[in-house]
Amino acid sequence: MEPLDLIDRKIVAELMRDATLPVAQIGEKVGLSQTPCWKRIQRLAETGVVTARVALADPAKLGFGLTVFVGVEAPDHSAEWRQTFLRAIDTFPEIMEAYRMAGEMDYLLRIAVPDMAAFDALYKQLTDAVPIKNITSHFAMERMKYTTAYPVDTRNR
Structure with a gap:
């Protein structure tokens, strides 16, 4: 797999920080409109970069x-x-x-x-x-x- 570009890295960073953010808001933070951002998120999941989106709980x-x-x-x-x-x-x-x-x-x-x-x-x-x-x-x-x-x-x- 080729290295992630800057936008992909920013998307992953945002998802790791808060996976509940709407795609439009993630796109805004990384400089993309909603549809291209969603396509990148889907590709990141399909290629195994993003393995899950979960809620974290206080043990x-x-x-x-x-x-x-x-x-x-x-x-x-x-x-x-x-x-x-x-x-x-x-x-x-x-x-x-x-x-x-x-x-x-x-x-x-x-x-x-x-x-x-x-x-x-x-x-x-x-x-x-x-x-x-x-x-x-x-x-x-x-x-x-x-x-x-x-x-x-x-x-x-």
Whole structure:
């Protein structure tokens, strides 16, 4: 895929900031009329640049007061173990993100649960579902910065 031009980058930046904006308003911000802007948004979605338009919610107001970052060390690095692990983590909606890592841990999970008891229950279910060599849990005390918007360059070069 070819690099995005300045207008596409501006459209993506606006959508990441607020996907509820009317197309006409996005077009106005990026210097396009409504129809060409809509066509670009559709193309950005069709090419997979824009993968979804969602509402973001406050986890605490939904009852998810505890965020846990969990480092997982795999007992082996076989395709079979990875598939078993992936199937297992897919069964837990509380596991919000999962990354295969380079470095000291093999996988990093971001987990959102109501409290420590809920995390303990999830921990037990996960370790019963798949063999794990080591787990290290880190409990977030305060979310100091959070964004879902990537720092897209919207400068004219």
